[in-house]
Amino acid sequence: MVLPTALAVILIIAGLWSLIVWPPYLIEAYKSPKARDEKGAPTRYLTVNLMKVSTSMVFGLVTIIVGFRALMG
Numbered sequence: 001m002v003l004p005t006a007l008a009v010i011l012i013i014a015g016l017w018s019l020i021v022w023p024p025y026l027i028e029a030y031k032s033p034k035a036r037d038e039k040g041a042p043t044r045y046l047t048v049n050l051m052k053v054s055t056s057m058v059f060g061l062v063t064i065i066v067g068f069r070a071l072m073g
Contacts, residue, residue, distance in 0.1 A: 003070040011067030018060025026053040 003011075029035060029049035037043055 002073075005071065008067045008070035011063050011070065015060040015062070015064030015067060018056050018063065022053045022056050022060070026050065029053075 026049060029046060032045065035043060035046040
């Protein structure tokens, strides 16, 4: 499959967006009082946010790779 250069660049930008935007969100989730219970154990809130952020970042990385591979031909 051949992608036009503009679409490959859009994929790279979208992937970078995911890698830049999600880590601060995770930091805020860790700081939240909802992140830990009375005993200090992680709550579902923290677990779900960790999974959401890690999945989004993996998709972002894959998107960047696809974009670069499309640029290289």
